Structure formats: C-alpha cells, structure tokens
Amino acid sequence: MVAYSFKPRFVLPIELGEKRQTIRGVGKKRHARSGDTLQLYTGPRMKPRKIGEATCESSSPITLAFGDATKRPFVVFGDPQTAGPGEILITPAELDEFAVLDGFADWQALADFWAETHAPLPAEWTGIIVRWGETFRGGLALNPPAGAST
Numbered sequence: 347m348v349a350y351s352f353k354p355r356f357v358l359p360i361e362l363g364e365k366r367q368t369i370r371g372v373g374k375k376r377h378a379r380s381g382d383t384l385q386l387y388t389g390p391r392m393k394p395r396k397i398g399e400a401t402c403e404s405s406s407p408i409t410l411a412f413g414d415a416t417k418r419p420f421v422v423f424g425d426p427q428t429a430g431p432g433e434i435l436i437t438p439a440e441l442d443e444f445a446v447l448d449g450f451a452d453w454q455a456l457a458d459f460w461a462e463t464h465a466p467l468p469a470e471w472t473g474i475i476v477r478w479g480e481t482f483r484g485g486l487a488l489n490p491p492a493g494a495s496t
Contacts, residue, residue: 348378349385350476352397356449357388360397361484365449367477369408377474378402384478400478408475412457412467419453423475 350368352360359365370377378384382402387394409426413419421435421444435444441453450456461467 347383347385348376348402349387350378351387351389351391351394354388357397359449360386360482363480363482365447366400366479366482367448367475369410369448369473369475371473378405378476380404384476386482398482398484400483401481403477403479403481405474405476407472409470409472410460411470412460414469417469419457 350370352368356365380402384400384402386397386400388397389395407424409420409422411417411420411422418436419441421441422429423433435441438453445451445453445456448456450459457467460471464471
C-alpha cells in the first residue's frame with residue numbers, strides 16, 4: 347500500500363470521482379505502481395483523516411511546462427525526448443481537460459496553484475503522475491470531528 351496526502355480543497359473532487367490522479371515529485375519514497383492499493387488522506391500528518399482507498403491504474407513520468415512570454419505551456423507523459431502523439435498536450439482545450447482531471451477548474455487554476463505551492467513557479471517541472479480511475483472506495487474518518495458519534 348502507498349499513502350498520499352491531499353490538501354482539503356481536493357477532498358470533495360476525490361470523493362465525487364472528479365479527481366482520479368495525483369502529480370508528485372520524485373523523492374526517497376517509492377511511488378505507487380499499477381495494481382497497488384492507494385490510501386488517500388487529508389489533514390495534518392499526526393492526525394490524518396482517511397478519504398478512502400483506490401487501486402493504482404498507472405504510474406508514469408510527467409513533465410509540466412507552464413510557459414512564459416516566449417514559450418507555450420505543455421504537458422508530456424513519459425520521456426519528453428521520445429514522447430509521441432497523444433503523450434503531449436499543447437492546446438488550451440487539452441491543458442484545461444488535464445487540469446480538470448487533477449481537480450482544477452482549468453489550466454490557469456492549476457498553474458496558479460503550482461505558483462503558490464512551488465514558488466517561484468518553475469518554467470518546467472518533472473515528476474510522477476499516479477492514476478486510479480473508478481476504483482475509489484470511500485473511507486472512514488480516522489479522527490472524527492469533535493462531537494461526532496462513532
């Protein structure tokens with residue numbers, strides 16, 4: 347099992363099945379692989395609340411480029427040097443659709459979020475995208491709000 351923690355703004359889109367992916371940096375810990383059970387949490391590290399579980403459908407490299415005055419934004423799945431058609435998103439409609447799948451209203455909202463959480467906004471960022479599809483199963487709150495009955 348692999349656990350991922352989410353900011354509160356993503357809980358409802360996950361529960362509604364609108365957000366079925368997460369983009370993460372490459373670090374010391376192993377990311378999920380196809381078939382792994384994902385445990386999805388929110389809240390502080392010492393008192394997390396379980397959103398639910400899902401089965402990882404895929405995990406692969408991803409590159410996000412946010413663009414500037416001279417370059418257009420894009421998303422590349424896999425190796426940017428060998429990516430083929432279908433693995434590169436460049437049109438505004440494709441970028442907006444991708445952003446919605448990640449829990450945002452559109453590409454600009456995703457870029458604004460990245461600017462807030464990864465300041466300064468990198469021109470290009472490479473990490474991992476983990477997708478879980480329709481396998482989400484709602485979770486039981488590990489720490490119910492005060493006054494809630496269990």
